[in-house]
Amino acid sequence: xxxxxxxxxxxxxxxxxxxxxxxxxxxxxxxxxxxxxxxxxxxxxxxxxxxxxxxxxxxxxxxxxxxxxxxxxxxxxxxxxxxxxxxxxxxxxxxxxxxxxxxxxxxxxxxxxxxxxxxxxxxxxxxxxxxxxxxxxxxxxxxxxxxxxxxxxxxxxxxxxxxxxxxxxxxxxxxxxxxxxxxxxxxxxxxxxxxxxxxxxxxxxxxxxxxxxxxxxxxxxxxxxxxxxxxxxxxxxxxxxxxxxxxxxxxxxxxxxxxxxxxxxxxxxxxxxxxxxxxx
Amino acid sequence: xxxxxxxxxxxxxxxxxxxxxxxxxxxxxxxxxxxxxxxxxxxxxxxxxxxxxxxxxxxxxxxxxxxxxxxxxxxxxxxxxxxxxxxxxxxxxxxxxxxxxxxxxxxxxxxxxxxxxxxxxxxxxxxxxxxxxxxxxxxxxxxxxxxxxxxxxxxxxxxxxxxxxxxxxxxxxxxxxxxxxxxxxxxxxxxxxxxxxxxxxxxxxxxxxxxxxxxxxxxxxxxxxxxxxxxxxxxxxxxxxxxxxxxxxxxxxxxxxxxxxxxxxxxxxxxxxxxxxxxxxxxxxxxx
Numbered sequence: 001x002x003x004x005x006x007x008x009x010x011x012x013x014x015x016x017x018x019x020x021x022x023x024x025x026x027x028x029x030x031x032x033x034x035x036x037x038x039x040x041x042x043x044x045x046x047x048x049x050x051x052x053x054x055x056x057x058x059x060x061x062x063x064x065x066x067x068x069x070x071x072x073x074x075x076x077x078x079x080x081x082x083x084x085x086x087x088x089x090x091x092x093x094x095x096x097x098x099x100x101x102x103x104x105x106x107x108x109x110x111x112x113x114x115x116x117x118x119x120x121x122x123x124x125x126x127x128x129x130x131x132x133x134x135x136x137x138x139x140x141x142x143x144x145x146x147x148x149x150x151x152x153x154x155x156x157x158x159x160x161x162x163x164x165x166x167x168x169x170x171x172x173x174x175x176x177x178x179x180x181x182x183x184x185x186x187x188x189x190x191x192x193x194x195x196x197x198x199x200x201x202x203x204x205x206x207x208x209x210x211x212x213x214x215x216x217x218x219x220x221x222x223x224x225x226x227x228x229x230x231x232x233x234x235x236x237x238x239x240x241x242x243x244x245x246x247x248x249x250x251x252x253x254x255x256x257x258x259x260x261x262x263x264x265x266x267x268x269x270x271x272x273x274x275x276x277x278x279x280x
Numbered sequence: 281x282x283x284x285x286x287x288x289x290x291x292x293x294x295x296x297x298x299x300x301x302x303x304x305x306x307x308x309x310x311x312x313x314x315x316x317x318x319x320x321x322x323x324x325x326x327x328x329x330x331x332x333x334x335x336x337x338x339x340x341x342x343x344x345x346x347x348x349x350x351x352x353x354x355x356x357x358x359x360x361x362x363x364x365x366x367x368x369x370x371x372x373x374x375x376x377x378x379x380x381x382x383x384x385x386x387x388x389x390x391x392x393x394x395x396x397x398x399x400x401x402x403x404x405x406x407x408x409x410x411x412x413x414x415x416x417x418x419x420x421x422x423x424x425x426x427x428x429x430x431x432x433x434x435x436x437x438x439x440x441x442x443x444x445x446x447x448x449x450x451x452x453x454x455x456x457x458x459x460x461x462x463x464x465x466x467x468x469x470x471x472x473x474x475x476x477x478x479x480x481x482x483x484x485x486x487x488x489x490x491x492x493x494x495x496x497x498x499x500x501x502x503x504x505x506x507x508x509x510x511x512x513x514x515x516x517x518x519x520x521x522x523x524x525x526x527x528x529x530x531x532x533x534x535x536x537x538x539x540x541x542x543x544x545x546x547x548x549x550x551x552x553x554x555x556x557x558x559x560x561x562x563x564x565x566x567x568x
Contacts, residue, residue, distance in 0.1 A: 008373065008377050011369060011370075011372075011373040011377060011378075012373070012378070012381065014369060014370065014373075015369075015370045015373055015374070015378070015381070015385060018366075018370055019385060019388055019389075021442075022388070022389065022392055022442075022446075023388075023392075024403070024404070024407050024413075024414070025400050025401070025402075025403020025404045025406070025407060025442075026392070026395075026400070026403055027403075027413065028403045028404075028406040028407040028412070028413040029399070029402070029403040029406065031406075031413060032406055032413075040406055040409065040411065040412065041411045041416060042411060042412055042413045042415070042416025042417055042420075043416055043417050043420055043421070081299070082299045082300050082303060083300075085295075085296040085297070085298075085299050085300070086296070086297065086299065086300035088292070088293075088296040089293050089294075089296040089297035089300070091561075092296075093289045093290075093292045093293035093296065094289045094290075094293070095289060095290045095292070095293025095294060095297075096290065096293075097293075097297075098293060099560075101297050101301070102560045102561075103552075103555050103560070104301075104304070105300060105304065106551075106555060106560075107308070107548070107551065108304065108308050109496075110495060110496065110499040110547065110551045111308075111499070111503070111544075111547070112499065112500075112502055112503015112504075112520060112543065112547070113503055114503055114505050114520045114523075114524065115503055115520060115523060115540055115543060115544070116308075116311075118523060118524065118527050118536065118540065119311040119312060119314070119315045119540060120307065120311050121527070122311065122314055122315060122318065122527075122533060122537070123307075123310060123311035123314050123315075126314050126328060138307055139307075141303060141307065142303070142304065142307045142308050145300055145303060145304075146300070146304075149300060157561075199394040200394070202394070203393075203394045203395055203396040203397070204396070205396045205397055205398045205506070206397070206503075206505065206506075210524075210527070210528075218396075219396035219398060219399065222396065222398070222399055222402075223396075223398045223399075223506075226398065226402045226405075226510065227509070227510075234402070235402075235403075235406070238395070238396075238399040238402070238403075241395065241396070241399070242391075242394075242395040242399075245391060245394040245395060246391050248394075249387070249390060249391055249394070253387070
């Protein structure tokens with residue numbers, strides 16, 4: 001048999017170049033955020049943390065960050081609930097309109113976000129609903145709940161329906177089956193869906209742009225300052241917002257690693273309990 | 281003894297589909313119908329209930345608004361094709377060759393994707409502007425004066441590639457991870473050339489992922505606004521921006537609605553065609 005996994009150093013190099021390409025804008029933002037003037041000129045001579053201090057003291061940034069955070073928290077909770085049930089309908093149950101449902105929920109994902117926001121804004125206007133962070137949250141949900149459903153659906157596919165049946169046979173009530181079997185088995189997918197929902201909402205720009213009325217989200221505030229009235233406060237806040245995303249992703253990786261280790265330990269200890277001679 | 285199947289799949293299916301279904305009916309289907317309705321009202325009016333009129337669509341073709349749609353479709357198609365060509369080797373490496381490195385790439389790219397798109401685009405702006413991070417040192421240290429690529433039409437394609445190539449990468453990667461190594465090895469053992477393995481095994485078996493990748497990259501690009509606004513500084517007006525202008529600045533909702541309808545018709549027909557070709561259970565339920 002031929003070796004399919006040769007050295008391939010050029011592929012490593014090429015992928016590395018792509019990563020560097022992706023990092024360039026972040027490096028630029030980080031440099032500029034430590035600048036001393038609102039005039040961008042490289043190579044930079046002086047560095048300061050002046051604009052970080054300014055960002056911390058700015059009331060507008062506090063307000064817009066709180067708005068973004070509020071929206072993201074609500075979007076996370078609702079996406080987890082809706083995504084959990086959506087995933088069951090998507091992957092677990094055999095029902096008549098399942099394939100229609102599967103395709104229907106993909107449509108919003110493929111839909112241009114800015115246009116979706118404008119359409120929603122027209123709709124809220126027609127219904128005479130004042131636009132605020134709540135309507136922006138609804139706009140986020142249209143795009144994010146389908147994605148959360150897809151993420152939660154992946155473990156739902158490997159769901160063993162016999163476990164539910166067995167529990168019913170042993171006399172469990174419907175609620176017990178739900179609490180003891182269905183929910184724990186799908187929980188990892190639901191948690192992952194929630195994390196993604198938070199991050200997608202926190203960083204979203206196009207959906208809130210036309211739907212948040214008097215309130216302003218952080219990405220939107222940054223965009224308005226990028227196009228007019230630029231100061232290095234903008235990259236400083238961008239760097240901090242990116243930092244929050246990195247923290248959340250770090251927590252996500254840590255949790256998934258801990259769950260894996262815990263499961264391994266538990267399966268080993270079960271093994272010790274039931275068949276001590278087979279344990280490693 | 282209790283009934284063996286107390287969960288009725290059909291009933292449970294409807295019930296569990298209800299929350300998402302209702303949410304999308306109220307916040308996706310209904311707004312689209314309103315937009316559709318508005319597109320047939322008189323220009324510059326704000327009431328949906330009036331005699332239907334085709335004036336908006338006439339105006340789109342008469343005054344050349346359709347050009348921004350064509351620009352968006354064309355630039356998006358080019359960006360999508362470039363993304364596929366450039367991302368395929370990386371997707372292949374991640375699926376079949378890299379081990380730990382694939383995880384590193386994923387972590388870095390995922391982290392970047394969660395930073396607001398306009399912020400990242402602004403980072404490119406800072407890099408490419410005159411005296412920016414890439415242009416400034418070249419000028420200062422090497423005396424090289426390269427005109428800034430900003431404000432040109434083609435920088436939009438660059439921005440679209442930057443923003444959306446990760447989606448192409450992951451969809452293609454997902455497709456390629458469905459190609460069994462045994463089949464590839466067997467074909468090579470039987471004397472198939474690398475090109476034959478590519479065209480007769482890799483591409484056909486990875487097709488569901490590739491189709492979704494093209495669709496997603498194209499759809500995201502068509503609706504993109506940040507790269508045109510921040511990098512090209514409106515050297516061409518793309519569709520999303522034309523729509524925004526109609527709604528916000530000109531306060532001509534019917535015209536904006538008609539533009540949305542045309543955009544949606546194209547994106548939706550591409551999406552339905554592509555999604556009809558693939559089996560979603562096969563993609564998501566795949567077990568390795």
